[in-house]
Amino acid sequence: MGEIHARCLSAMDGVQIHALCDVDEQRARALCDQFHGTYATTDPERALRDDDVDAVYICTHHDTHSMLAIRAAEARKHVMMEKPLALTLEECYAVGNAVEKHGITFMTGFKMRYYPSVARARAFIPAPLVTVGQMLDARWPDDFWANDPRKGGGNILSQGCHTMDLVCHLNGSPPVRIFAEGGNYTHPGVQIFDNIVATIGFANGTIASVVQGDSGQTPFVSKFSFQLTDGRRTAHLRNRLKTVTLFDGEHVQETVDPEEYGFAEENADFIRSLRQKTPPPITHVDGLRATLLILNAFEAIRTGRPQPLTW
Ligand SMILES: NC(=O)c1ccc[n+]([C@@H]2O[C@H](COP(=O)([O-])OP(=O)(O)OC[C@H]3O[C@@H](n4cnc5c(N)ncnc54)[C@H](O)[C@@H]3O)[C@@H](O)[C@H]2O)c1
The missing domain is CATH 3.30.360.10 (Dihydrodipicolinate Reductase; domain 2)
Structure with missing residues (x-):
């Protein structure tokens, strides 16, 4: 899914794919080469500490969604989250609280x-x-x-x-x-x-x-x-x-x-909401509800x- 979203983003004006992260180094490098990123890393914290990163896409296995989303919110990075928001209600609420506390834009990918x-x-x-x-x-x-x-x-x-x-x-x-x-x-x-x-x-x-x-x-x-x-x-x-x-x-x-449609459209909505500083059409609350x-x-x-x- 990281590759699919990267393909959508790379077709959009004014969006630069900067850091590609995967705990599997080869996958991170392959995506970095494919989408002309600045660097590949196995450490999500490197991307979250990077001032040149405005937003992150979380396209990992479900047990890591809440942890990565909370860290992204704490680092004031906006988030596009692949479904599901998380696997437990406690995790969903923790993500929601972090999103609201730090005021980031958060979209759940219900394509x-x-x-x-x-x-x-x-x-x-x-x-x-x-x-x-x-x-x-x-x-x-x-x-x-x-x-x-x-x-x-x-x-x-x-x-x-x-x-x-x-x-x-x-x-x-x-x-x-x-x-x-x-x-x-x-x-x-x-x-x-x-x-x-x-x-x-x-x-x-x-x-x-x-x-x-x-x-x-x-x-x-x-x-x-x-x-x-x-x-x-x-x-x-x-x-x-x-x-x-x-x-x-x-x-x-x-x-x-x-x-079938959905990926290009949801990416366009996410980027639009970042540019216009308006809430995305599908938020953490929708992810929590599902x-x-x-x-x-x-x-x-x-x-x-x-x-x-x-x-
Ligand atoms: N919207 C859709 O139609 C759709 C379709 C398929 C998958 N998905 C969702 O996309 C997400 C990813 O699924 P996939 O099929 O691409 O899986 P995948 O296994 O192909 O890719 C997930 C990648 O995440 C990496 N990863 C795992 N933990 C990590 C961590 N802590 N930090 C960095 N990288 C980590 C893995 O090494 C792997 O390369 C899931 O949430 C899945 O439900 C959505």
Whole structure:
């Protein structure tokens, strides 16, 4: 992901990629060469101490997100954070407190919000009654770092934050309650929840369901499928969110985008917010909300009880 973001940034005027950091020195050097950086380092502190650095991109494994974000905030560097914000609520709050205390600009990378199909569905149904969100991956390899309970947290914590964020974005009202069933099905012996089905209640009384996991056979089970209805109109997003079908009760309108979007657009928004000193459209609070929903879904599975959401 560091490479993808660097590619987006290198296409933008007035942005210089200065320091490339990875604990794996070869990877840092390779990116530095590729993007004509000033130096490569294995020490994040070197970049954080560097007065020539205005902002940092955190594209590391999930167990390092909060530590790096807090250090960046303390060093007054603005942050683009790859999802998820962190793996625990304590870490999420610690990041949020550091961001607010030091007044940095912080954006969470929920690129799915930028798909044109998402904007079309939101414009067509601004106040959905029922929202359905599904992200089903094919089974993740056991040795994938994101499946490691400590480094990655498994599919639900890694990917489910995208799904939770998009469902909340499509719904528009704050989530107030979550219930879930699920557990460990596809990776026995690994201490993670790998497949869940959750229901969410929103402050305005509307509802959503979320299916997340790695029990699918994509594309025969849709990796991404989001549906909204307000009782009169319906929208269905599928085909990796490139296709959206809108139905107003009489007419069907289907749009198919040629490609997926998100990375260039979120980078443009981040840089714009730095230049204009305005808050980015997706902040640490959005990152916290998505992880809060997942951790409370886990708690609902453990206790068998719906969980009220407060933060
Ligand atoms: N938005 C998306 O669509 C999307 C897609 C894939 C991955 N991601 C996210 O991007 C992030 C990175 O994933 P990836 O697939 O690029 O993983 P990756 O394993 O390819 O790269 C992560 C790199 O971080 C380095 N690293 C680990 N700890 C470090 C530390 N403390 N300091 C410096 N470097 C460190 C590793 O050596 C590795 O090179 C994750 O948060 C992941 O969830 C987002």
